[in-house]
Amino acid sequence: MKAFRCGLRSRRLKGAIFLSILLMTALSCQTVPISERQQLRLLPEGQILEMSLSSYQQFLSEHKVVRGTDEARMVQRIGERISKAVERYLAQNNLSDRIEGYEWEFNLVEDEATNAFAMPGGKVVAFTGILPVTQNETGLAVVMGHEIAHVIAGHGNERMSQGLLAQMGGTALSIALAERPAQTQQLFMAAFGIGAQVGFLLPYSRIQESEADHLGLIFMAMAGYDPRASVDFWQRMSSAKDGGSPPEFLSTHPSGSTRIENLRELIPEAMKYYTAASR
Numbered sequence: 001m002k003a004f005r006c007g008l009r010s011r012r013l014k015g016a017i018f019l020s021i022l023l024m025t026a027l028s029c030q031t032v033p034i035s036e037r038q039q040l041r042l043l044p045e046g047q048i049l050e051m052s053l054s055s056y057q058q059f060l061s062e063h064k065v066v067r068g069t070d071e072a073r074m075v076q077r078i079g080e081r082i083s084k085a086v087e088r089y090l091a092q093n094n095l096s097d098r099i100e101g102y103e104w105e106f107n108l109v110e111d112e113a114t115n116a117f118a119m120p121g122g123k124v125v126a127f128t129g130i131l132p133v134t135q136n137e138t139g140l141a142v143v144m145g146h147e148i149a150h151v152i153a154g155h156g157n158e159r160m161s162q163g164l165l166a167q168m169g170g171t172a173l174s175i176a177l178a179e180r181p182a183q184t185q186q187l188f189m190a191a192f193g194i195g196a197q198v199g200f201l202l203p204y205s206r207i208q209e210s211e212a213d214h215l216g217l218i219f220m221a222m223a224g225y226d227p228r229a230s231v232d233f234w235q236r237m238s239s240a241k242d243g244g245s246p247p248e249f250l251s252t253h254p255s256g257s258t259r260i261e262n263l264r265e266l267i268p269e270a271m272k273y274y275t276a277a278s279r
Contacts, residue, residue, distance in 0.1 A: 032153045033095055034218055035211050041154050042161035045120070049101055052120040052156075056105075059125075064110040066128065072108045075126050078141050078225075079106030082148055083122065085222035085277070090152075098152060106144075114240060118147035120156055133236050141225040142216070142233045149215035155208045213263060217270040224277040227270035230263050 030041050066072045083104045090096050104122035111127040118124040124147055126140065134140040150156070213230075221227045238257075 030154070032211065032215075033090070033093070033098070034215050035153075037207075037211060039154065039158045040161050041157045043157050045101065045157070048157055048160075049121045052123065056119050056121075056123040060107065060109075066108040066110055069108075071128070071131060074137055074140065075108045075144070076106045078137060078144050078223075079104065079124055079148075081223040081225075082141065082145055082219050085224075086148065086152060086219050089222060098154070114237075116143050116147050118151045120151060120154075122148075122151060124148060124151075133240055134233060135236070138220075138225050138229040139233045139236075141220045141223070142230045145220035145223075145225070146212050146216035148219055149212040150208070152219075153208070153211055153215060155212070158208070159205075210259075210262060213259060214266055217263065217266050218273055221270040221272075221274035222277055224274070227267055227274055230267075231260055234260050234263065 029038050031037070032039055087096070087099065090098060099122070102122040104124070106124050107126075109125050109127055112129040113127045114129045114133060116124075116126040116130055124144060126143065130143060131140070134143055217227045217230055220230075238260075
């Protein structure tokens with residue numbers, strides 16, 4: 001009888017935990033702008049921004065930031081144009097709370113990796129290794145629009161939320177940090193793609209990558225960059241991939257042919273924003 005009661009209590013406890021996770025999940029669902037996909041975001045933005053800023057500053061301290069060159073100024077110019085266009089869009093649609101507390105920064109880092117990344121809070125970095133593939137300002141706008149889209153869509157928060165739910169049973173971030181700081185830090189590093197050697201990899205899912213392509217195309221068009229240039233850029237990226245190991249920027253992305261086909265389908269939608277921005 002005692003064993004039965006223990007088993008019953010155990011089942012009730014598991015049931016209560018399951019129900020609490022379901023309730024937490026239901027309350028934490030949010031909608032991604034433009035794509036309108038429902039996503040799970042459990043983590044307080046304040047804590048995410050704090051962890052992001054710390055990791056970003058550490059990254060910059062360990063890498064050479066390029067300053068004062070034409071390329072560095074181009075990165076800054078593109079970032080400011082796209083971020084301002086996005087801010088206007090969010091304000092017009094009562095979505096400014098998605099970037100509350102953001103302080104945009106755009107840096108060029110000396111690194112041969114064909115890569116770029118963005119962190120919560122608006123911290124965006126392009127590596128010098130991607131510039132030969134972007135070739136020009138519009139090509140680089142494709143990359144930066146894509147990375148800014150990851151930030152606006154909250155993909156890092158979503159990925160870490162999924163990790164907390166899977167690995168720690170939905171433990172609150174503050175509790176996870178206090179009780180299992182090393183594991184939580186590793187989860188954060190994985191969620192936001194912080195790599196030890198080349199900076200930031202891209203561990204996002206194919207759904208998130210395709211969504212960043214979609215939003216990124218719209219964002220660059222809002223800023224007055226021709227979205228049709230995205231096809232040429234991704235064709236060049238595919239050629240770089242064919243020449244050897246895939247660039248880091250392509251590590252978990254859809255295949256080149258699939259991406260280009262999807263982009264071509266999205267370009268008419270993006271052109272509406274481009275035409276409006278060019279008036």
